[in-house]
Amino acid sequence: MVHQILFIIFALMCVAGAVNLLRQTHPINSALSLVVVMASLALIYLLLGAEFVAAIQVIVYAGAIMVLFVFVIMLLNAGAEERSSGSRIALIIGVPGALVLGVLVGWIMIGQNKQLGSVAISATDFGETHFIARLLFRDFLLPFEVTSVLILIAIMGAVVLGRKES
Amino acid sequence: MSITIFILAAVIKIVLIVFIMLTAVAYTTWLERKVVARIQNRWGPTRVGPFGLLQPLADGIKFILKEDLVPSGVHKGLYIMAPMLALAMALISFAVIPFGDAVSIRGYQIPLQITGVTMGADGGRSDINIGLLIILGATSIGVYGIALAGWSSNSKYSLLGSLRASAQMISYELALGLSLVGILLLSGSLSLREIVNQQSNTWVIGGFNTHLPHWYIFPQFIAFFIYLMAAYAETNRIPFDLPEAETELVAGYHTEYSSMKFAMFFMAEYLNMFTVGCLATILFFGGWHGPALPFLPPLLQAILPLLYFAAKVLFFIFLYIWIRGTLPRFRYDQLMAFGWKFLLPLAIANIIVTGLIVALGA
Numbered sequence: 284m285v286h287q288i289l290f291i292i293f294a295l296m297c298v299a300g301a302v303n304l305l306r307q308t309h310p311i312n313s314a315l316s317l318v319v320v321m322a323s324l325a326l327i328y329l330l331l332g333a334e335f336v337a338a339i340q341v342i343v344y345a346g347a348i349m350v351l352f353v354f355v356i357m358l359l360n361a362g363a364e365e366r367s368s369g370s371r372i373a374l375i376i377g378v379p380g381a382l383v384l385g386v387l388v389g390w391i392m393i394g395q396n397k398q399l400g401s402v403a404i405s406a407t408d409f410g411e412t413h414f415i416a417r418l419l420f421r422d423f424l425l426p427f428e429v430t431s432v433l434i435l436i437a438i439m440g441a442v443v444l445g446r447k448e449s
Numbered sequence: 450m451s452i453t454i455f456i457l458a459a460v461i462k463i464v465l466i467v468f469i470m471l472t473a474v475a476y477t478t479w480l481e482r483k484v485v486a487r488i489q490n491r492w493g494p495t496r497v498g499p500f501g502l503l504q505p506l507a508d509g510i511k512f513i514l515k516e517d518l519v520p521s522g523v524h525k526g527l528y529i530m531a532p533m534l535a536l537a538m539a540l541i542s543f544a545v546i547p548f549g550d551a552v553s554i555r556g557y558q559i560p561l562q563i564t565g566v567t568m569g570a571d572g573g574r575s576d577i578n579i580g581l582l583i584i585l586g587a588t589s590i591g592v593y594g595i596a597l598a599g600w601s602s603n604s605k606y607s608l609l610g611s612l613r614a615s616a617q618m619i620s621y622e623l624a625l626g627l628s629l630v631g632i633l634l635l636s637g638s639l640s641l642r643e644i645v646n647q648q649s650n651t652w653v654i655g656g657f658n659t660h661l662p663h664w665y666i667f668p669q670f671i672a673f674f675i676y677l678m679a680a681y682a683e684t685n686r687i688p689f690d691l692p693e694a695e696t697e698l699v700a701g702y703h704t705e706y707s708s709m710k711f712a713m714f715f716m717a718e719y720l721n722m723f724t725v726g727c728l729a730t731i732l733f734f735g736g737w738h739g740p741a742l743p744f745l746p747p748l749l750q751a752i753l754p755l756l757y758f759a760a761k762v763l764f765f766i767f768l769y770i771w772i773r774g775t776l777p778r779f780r781y782d783q784l785m786a787f788g789w790k791f792l793l794p795l796a797i798a799n800i801i802v803t804g805l806i807v808a809l810g811a
Contacts (some may be wrong), residue, residue: 308757311527311600331624335639342626346589347619352594354615357600357608412579412639 290330297323298381309363314352335412454557462563466543474719475505481770488774510675515708519604523705527601532706532713535594539720543585545580546727547642549737549754561755562642576642582635584728585626588683590742592618594717595685595692599702610701614692615780617682620788621689625679629798631672632665633802634733645736673733673797675792680725682788686769689784690774726765734761 300319307313321344328337392399419427479494479501494501499624519528549561564577577583592615599611636644650663666673682689693701730736732776737754745753779787 311597315527315597316594334577334579335582338579341586341591342582346586347622349594349616350589352620353593353596353600354612354619355617357596357612429642438762 286330293326293330297327308366310356310361311353313354314349316347317352318349320351335415363427368399458557460562462559462561464552466548466563467540469725470540470543473723474716475509477509477719477722478715478764479505480766481773482768483773484767488771496559502727506706509712512709517710518706520604520705522603524603525596527704529698531594531598531601532710532717534597534734535539535593535717536713538591538594539717539724541724542584542724543727545577545583545641546731546734546804547645548723548758551641556583560642565642573623574802576640578638578640578643580725581629581639581644581728581732584724588721588724589618589622591717591721593758594714598706602705603704604705606698606704607702609698610692610694610698610704614685614702617685617689617691617784617788620785621679621682621792624675624788624792625683625794627793628672628675629732630796630800632794633671634800634803634807635665635668641731641736647650647740648735649738650790652790662693662735662738664733664735667800669803671680673729675799676729676733676798679788680729680774681769682784683727684721686718686722689696690778691781691784694778722766722769723762723811726762726769729765730758730761773810 296322300316302339304313304316304320309314321340325337325340328334328340373398456769482502483493494504497507519525544563547560547565549563551558551560551561551565560576562576564580595614595618596611599607599609601616602608617802632640632644636647638644638647644665648663648665652659652661652663652667661667685692689811692698693703695701698704703711706714737758739753739757742750742753
């Protein structure tokens with residue numbers, strides 16, 4: 284019961300942050316709305332019992348990546364954006380398209396509820412740091428290492444792009 | 450333990466800890482002025498009360514009575530939110546810090562830690578297993594307080610100060626986090642209470658009792674120095690106080706703040722010093738453990754662990770002040786080079802060596 288109430292509160296916070304992110308004209312307000320989205324996601328993870336993922340969500344996304352976003356906005360001194368009238372094609376095709384997609388996904392999810400299966404989160408060590416470490420470094424070692432190589436390539440690309448021509 | 454008792458105990462603990470920490474912050478300013486004065490061969494505050502002991506009270510009254518100015522051209526919402534965010538994040542860290550083992554009141558075992566919970570009939574004490582990560586998370590969110598303060602003030606000194614602060618805190622957060630991994634490898638736990646409990650005995654190497662306390666400072670002294678230097682940069686203190694370098698930037702990110710809003714930044718900075726001291730005590734110096742002193746009266750015996758904890762934290766606070774009175778400020782390029790080219794590789798090397806030793810020993 285308490286879990287459900289808390290979930291609804293944090294889910295509403297998350298959606299409100301996401302809507303506000305799109306509504307704001309100033310980039311720094313948008314960036315801060317994204318921080319709210321990240322933080323409420325972390326709280327939802329915490330409700331699911333995934334305490335390690337929740338803490339990492341706060342440290343990495345809200346604490347490191349978004350601070351860099353805010354830092355860049357401050358450094359470039361970006362001002363408020365102008366609100367354009369929006370394109371007509373987006374209004375005619377986009378809104379019904381999004382509606383159809385949403386209804387379709389919801390219909391499939393409800394219709395195929397049986398086949399989708401479920402995840403048991405009642406196990407005592409679910410979400411514990413040991414449990415995640417065992418998954419990452421034993422069962423999914425290869426994908427984990429490949430992902431880290433991918434990130435390394437991205438960093439090298441950034442260095443190449445950022446280097447001054449001499 | 451019923452939920453009512455748990456909430457009651459939690460509320461009492463929160464009120465007590467907030468009161469004690471804010472008083473400690475007030476008297477740290479007094480201590481700092483006294484000690485720096487002695488280092489510079491002056492007297493420091495002497496007029497208000499004996500030894501100037503009522504000076505923090507006078508300062509507090511002055512802060513409250515000053516006019517709360519909001520300069521024109523500021524981004525008002527963020528300008529007001531920034532000091533609140535900084536102070537709130539500084540206070541949140543204390544939720545997971547264990548100050549002592551547990552006290553027994555009317556049959557209830559109450560852990561001396563806000564988030565500590567007593568589980569089951571056997572009174573086994575439990576702690577959230579991500580305590581350390583919560584402190585790191587609160588610190589990383591605290592950057593927003595400083596960054597937004599400088600940006601929303603609409604002043605070039607504030608903006609430069611907050612840009613410096615964000616860059617510095619992001620850079621040193623890496624070295625800070627990595628320096629603690631060695632401890633986590635040795636202890637195998639993220640719970641601060643568990644890490645402290647592992648440090649209660651003495652080091653026994655190959656059957657030989659060294660009579661040294663089982664503190665993690667001894668195997669992890671490199672990590673300790675990395676932690677200490679990175680933490681000084683995180684809290685914006687001398688020799689890394691570039692975000693508020695008064696000779697270059699007036700007062701840095703809080704130039705435009707007055708009255709209690711300025712005081713909130715001030716309190717946040719000092720609370721962060723206490724967090725650093727508490728964390729160093731817990732991770733490297735055995736928390737509330739210390740030699741038993743059987744000759745003391747029973748009342749003192751009971752609060753001895755708390756006294757040990759307070760003495761160790763006070764030592765780190767004194768170290769902060771001592772360094773402030775001794776060292777000059779780094780140049781900005783020196784600061785960045787030191788963090789990225791020296792501390793970070795050293796921290797990674799420390800993790801590799803510790804990991805190898807733990808893996809080979811197991």
